[in-house]
Amino acid sequence: MIQTHVIRPAGFVYLFALFFLLLPALSFAGDLQGSTLSALWSVPFAGVLISIAFAPMLMPAIWHAHFGKIVAGWSLAFLLPCAYVFGADVASGSVAHTLFAEYLPFMILLSSLFVIAGGICLNGNLHGTPELNAGLLMLGTLLASVMGTTGAAMLLVRPLIRANDNRRHVKHVMVFFIFLVANAGGALTPLGDPPLFLGFLQGVDFLWTLKHLAQPTLFLCLSLLVIFYLIDRHYYHNREEERPLQLDPTPDSPLSIDGKFNFLLLFGVVAFVLISGLWKSGVNILVLGVSIALENVVRDVGLLLLLVTSLKLTPASARLGNEFSWAPMAEVAKIFAAIFITIVPVITMLKAGEAGAFSAVIHVVSDAQGQPVNAMYFWASGLLSSFLDNAPTYLVFFNTAGGDPVALMGPLAGTLAAISCGSVFMGANSYIGNAPNMMVKAIAEQRGIVMPGFFAYMAWSCGILLPLFALMTFLFF
Numbered sequence: 001m002i003q004t005h006v007i008r009p010a011g012f013v014y015l016f017a018l019f020f021l022l023l024p025a026l027s028f029a030g031d032l033q034g035s036t037l038s039a040l041w042s043v044p045f046a047g048v049l050i051s052i053a054f055a056p057m058l059m060p061a062i063w064h065a066h067f068g069k070i071v072a073g074w075s076l077a078f079l080l081p082c083a084y085v086f087g088a089d090v091a092s093g094s095v096a097h098t099l100f101a102e103y104l105p106f107m108i109l110l111s112s113l114f115v116i117a118g119g120i121c122l123n124g125n126l127h128g129t130p131e132l133n134a135g136l137l138m139l140g141t142l143l144a145s146v147m148g149t150t151g152a153a154m155l156l157v158r159p160l161i162r163a164n165d166n167r168r169h170v171k172h173v174m175v176f177f178i179f180l181v182a183n184a185g186g187a188l189t190p191l192g193d194p195p196l197f198l199g200f201l202q203g204v205d206f207l208w209t210l211k212h213l214a215q216p217t218l219f220l221c222l223s224l225l226v227i228f229y230l231i232d233r234h235y236y237h238n239r240e241e242e243r244p245l246q247l248d249p250t251p252d253s254p255l256s257i258d259g260k261f262n263f264l265l266l267f268g269v270v271a272f273v274l275i276s277g278l279w280k281s282g283v284n285i286l287v288l289g290v291s292i293a294l295e296n297v298v299r300d301v302g303l304l305l306l307l308v309t310s311l312k313l314t315p316a317s318a319r320l321g322n323e324f325s326w327a328p329m330a331e332v333a334k335i336f337a338a339i340f341i342t343i344v345p346v347i348t349m350l351k352a353g354e355a356g357a358f359s360a361v362i363h364v365v366s367d368a369q370g371q372p373v374n375a376m377y378f379w380a381s382g383l384l385s386s387f388l389d390n391a392p393t394y395l396v397f398f399n400t401a402g403g404d405p406v407a408l409m410g411p412l413a414g415t416l417a418a419i420s421c422g423s424v425f426m427g428a429n430s431y432i433g434n435a436p437n438m439m440v441k442a443i444a445e446q447r448g449i450v451m452p453g454f455f456a457y458m459a460w461s462c463g464i465l466l467p468l469f470a471l472m473t474f475l476f477f
Contacts, residue, residue: 032082032090032345034352041345042357044078045392048338053387053432057454067331071338078342094344100290102201103340105300106391107333109197110150112269112303112310114329117151119262119314121321124255128164130232133173134225136160137180141221144185145192147266153182153436154322161447169235171451174444175460176228180221182436183428187217187421191273193434195385195394195423202398203405204416206277212417213424216476220425223468259318265306272302328439339392350399361400372401374477378418382426382469390427390434394419418477426469429461430454 048071055063055070063070083091126132136156143152160177164170186192188210190200196209276299283294349356365376377397384393397419401408408416427434431441431454441451452460 032086032094032348034348034350035355037345037349037352037357039349039357041078041082042349044074045339045342045346047074047077048335048342049392052335056432056438068334071335075338075341078345082345095341096287096290098340098344100287100292102198103337105201105296106194106197106340107336108300108303108307109191109269109273110148110194110332111329112307113148113151113191113266114154115307116262116265116269116310117147117155118322118324119259119310119318120155121258121318122155122159122255123258123321124159126159126163126255128160128167128173130229130236132163133160133232134229136163137176137228138225140177140181141185141225144181145188146270148191149182149186149193149434150328150436150439152185153177153440156181157440157443158322158447161444161449165447167235169238170449171444172228172231172235172460174440174449174451175457176224176231178437178440179224179428179461179465180228182440183434184217184220184224184425187213187424191270193424193427194391196420198391198395199398199405199416199420200273200277202403204409206274208409208416209420212413213420216417216421216425216472219472219475220468224464227464258321259314261313262310262318265310268306269303272299272306275299275302328435332435336391343392343395347395347399347403350396351403353402358400365397365400372412372415374414374418375473377401377415378422378473378477379469380422381419382422382429385423385427386429386433390423394423397423414477421472421476426465428465430458 051063051067051070051074055067079091079095082094136159140152140156143155146152147155157174157177160173161170164173183193187196190197190204190206190209192209196204199209200206276293276295279295281294284291285294285297286292346358349358350361353359353362365373365380367373377400381393381397384396398408398416401412401415401419428437431437444451451457
């Protein structure tokens with residue numbers, strides 16, 4: 001039977017109850033003024049991120065049972081004071097805008113990629129030679145920008161584990177899989193990684209990332225593939241590396257694909273996202289006081305139709321083979337609802353620039369003349385993405401750099417490239433930098449692989465990734 005996960009509303013019942021209580025004020029919704037806000041308004045946002053980063057390690061049982069309630073509490077820690085201090089119209093306006101203009105499109109894309117990719121199951125088994133492993137990593141890296149880092153990781157992680165389950169040294173294969181497929185490979189399109197789709201929602205052209213991030217992405221991915229091949233080749237030629245043939249849990253067998261129909265649906269996802277970026281209808285629909293462009297409505301409805309089509313037409317054997325479960329999306333939905341709500345005052349203060357409470361952040365990433373320092377943007381966005389989720393980190397620095405997509409794609413293109421690369425690439429620095437990292441770790445451990453602990457993994461990333469990032473700083477930023 002296909003695994004299912006019931007999304008219990010308890011974690012967000014208070015949040016949505018408050019939202020509907022405030023609905024009558026939406027037509028009169030006001031705006032927060034960044035220049036008047038204290039830095040204390042960023043505490044709920046920091047609380048969400050710190051909870052995500054450390055609660056799973058320090059109190060795993062409590063977190064996994066109650067994470068929805070925890071992040072809902074942080075959401076209310078912003079919304080209730082906001083309604084009290086600035087009025088219900090401002091609080092409700094903030095919720096409505098972030099819900100309809102940003103959160104729902106973001107979740108619809110992630111969900112459609114998750115469901116469609118989860119309906120493609122690669123069966124059979126090959127022999128995990130260095131050449132095959134490098135080939136699978138390369139394939140996953142290429143697919144990540146088309147079907148998302150989560151989709152590509154979930155498609156290939158189990159075949160990669162099966163191919164190497166007769167070997168004694170496997171953890172390095174999983175580490176590089178996280179580096180490449182779960183992170184770096186998603187840098188070329190807004191479909192690849194959540195930060196880039198948020199940029200797309202802010203007005204960044206669909207093909208901008210391919211044009212401006214291709215060189216640093218190619219450099220990083222090729223470097224990692226070469227390093228991986230050398231390490232894997234070293235282990236593979238150890239006389240005691242392979243277990244006896246009779247102990248191989250999954251003997252070599254021909255490959256086959258269940259759910260091939262979903263590849264067509266992936267092209268449909270690309271088409272709908274492209275349409276929303278290229279078609280400017282000039283028509284806006286007002287939803288609870290929020291103006292939404294017609295092309296964005298068409299995109300989101302189209303993606304939902306593709307999602308439902310995948311659920312209806314995909315053979316049950318495909319989802320069973322992938323051990324498909326709604327649990328990861330349920331967690332992402334709850335956590336990102338809190339992130340999108342609590343980040344509202346942070347972005348507002350950053351947009352205020354020198355007049356805002358975060359003027360010190362502006363100074364750190366700017367020179368004496370107030371011009372952006374791209375190298376600082378690369379490392380600042382990257383280091384935060386290493387320990388906080390890379391999607392909100394991207395939004396923070398996107399707005400620190402002015403938040404104007406036209407300027408950031410034009411005269412400040414180097415700055416936006418630095419923010420994009422830092423957010424996407426350095427999400428691989430720790431397990432908590434990007435959602436697929438933890439998913440890959442959990443699946444590998446479920447299959448009996450002893451994965452590096454939190455700090456042991458960082459020893460790998462610091463030893464391999466940081467020198468490459470330092471070199472990239474001189475080459476590109």
